[in-house]
Amino acid sequence: xxxxxxxxxxxxxxxxxxxxxxxxxxxxxxxxxxxxxxxxxxxxxxxxxxxxxxxxxxxxxxxxxxxxxxxxxxxxxxxxxxxxxxxxxxxxxxxxxxxxxxxxxxxxxxxxxxxxxxxxxxxxxxxxxxxxxxxxxxxxxxxxxxxxxxxxxxxxxxxxxxxxxxxxxxxxxxxxxxxxxxxxxxxxxxxxxxxxxxxxxxxxxxxxxxxxxxxxxxxxxxxxxxxxxxxxxxxxxxxxxxxxxxxxxxxxxxxxxxxxxxxxxxxxxxxxxxxxxxxxxxxxxxxxxxxxxxxxxxxxxxxxxxxxxxxxxxxxxxxxxxxxxxxxxxxxxx
Numbered sequence: 001x002x003x004x005x006x007x008x009x010x011x012x013x014x015x016x017x018x019x020x021x022x023x024x025x026x027x028x029x030x031x032x033x034x035x036x037x038x039x040x041x042x043x044x045x046x047x048x049x050x051x052x053x054x055x056x057x058x059x060x061x062x063x064x065x066x067x068x069x070x071x072x073x074x075x076x077x078x079x080x081x082x083x084x085x086x087x088x089x090x091x092x093x094x095x096x097x098x099x100x101x102x103x104x105x106x107x108x109x110x111x112x113x114x115x116x117x118x119x120x121x122x123x124x125x126x127x128x129x130x131x132x133x134x135x136x137x138x139x140x141x142x143x144x145x146x147x148x149x150x151x152x153x154x155x156x157x158x159x160x161x162x163x164x165x166x167x168x169x170x171x172x173x174x175x176x177x178x179x180x181x182x183x184x185x186x187x188x189x190x191x192x193x194x195x196x197x198x199x200x201x202x203x204x205x206x207x208x209x210x211x212x213x214x215x216x217x218x219x220x221x222x223x224x225x226x227x228x229x230x231x232x233x234x235x236x237x238x239x240x241x242x243x244x245x246x247x248x249x250x251x252x253x254x255x256x257x258x259x260x261x262x263x264x265x266x267x268x269x270x271x272x273x274x275x276x277x278x279x280x281x282x283x284x285x286x287x288x289x290x291x292x293x294x295x296x297x298x299x300x301x302x303x304x305x306x307x308x309x310x311x312x313x314x315x316x317x318x319x320x321x322x323x324x325x326x327x328x329x330x331x332x333x334x
Contacts, residue, residue, distance in 0.1 A: 122263025
């Protein structure tokens with residue numbers, strides 16, 4: 001079915017121009033629907049990645065209600081003509097929500113941008129803290145579990161790629177060891193479970209003209225570790241600065257930590273305080289692990305637009321994790 005026809009039939013929208021496909025995003029397929037009543041996003045849910053879309057949407061509705069209760073801007077989902085939040089079209093789940101007008105920062109290149117975005121995610125985490133949410137993607141940021149998946153992918157060599165990927169495999173395994181040998185690594189097993197976004201980064205925070213920030217892409221929000229969001233913010237905000245001096249990297253890490261804590265405002269446990277500096281390297285290494293495991297398994301999760309794309313992604317994340325570790329070590333020894 002054509003997207004324009006889908007918008008009309010399922011949601012009663014009348015597109016005023018051809019739909020614009022949104023290129024960003026590795027998982028779901030999305031398009032902007034411009035109408036006389038405003039702009040909307042029509043989105044196909046990847047039911048391979050999200051096997052329980054009903055639980056996902058139940059979480060989303062609880063989250064958006066809670067955000068509005070805390071005077072935070074929130075996504076507005078549009079029910080279908082039959083009153084459902086999910087529409088099964090050609091056997092695939094789709095949903096629709098009002099387009100959030102504003103700008104996003106693909107890369108948080110300055111401490112000011114990093115701090116302000118991290119503050120928005122801290123406020124978000126605080127607002128949803130009391131909710132009971134379904135963990136519809138178990139083990140999403142389970143570092144040891146992700147490492148075990150990589151080890152299985154190496155042993156299975158399903159796509160026959162281990163031999164051509166040895167350099168990156170060895171580099172990633174060495175970085176895993178480096179993270180696990182960090183004095184604060186043990187603190188991660190003692191952290192409490194909290195509701196967190198789990199994909200905290202610039203592109204998922206829309207800044208309106210008046211400065212208000214709306215957290216979007218709620219699909220990974222569920223119980224997890226608070227510092228996973230801190231780590232993802234460090235990872236995404238230091239990526240564009242990988243060639244900068246270590247002092248610049250450390251300034252970015254400090255800006256993320258400062259901003260998130262200012263937004264969250266709740267007390268951290270001793271384990272969370274102890275593990276905060278390791279958050280960036282750990283989550284960046286985890287991303288390297290996931291990209292590498294997907295490459296070795298045949299690009300089943302992220303997909304790939306060119307040969308060895310996920311291998312290159314894994315190598316980039318591994319190098320970034322090393323830079324973060326070196327910046328932290330330099331700062332601590334100063």
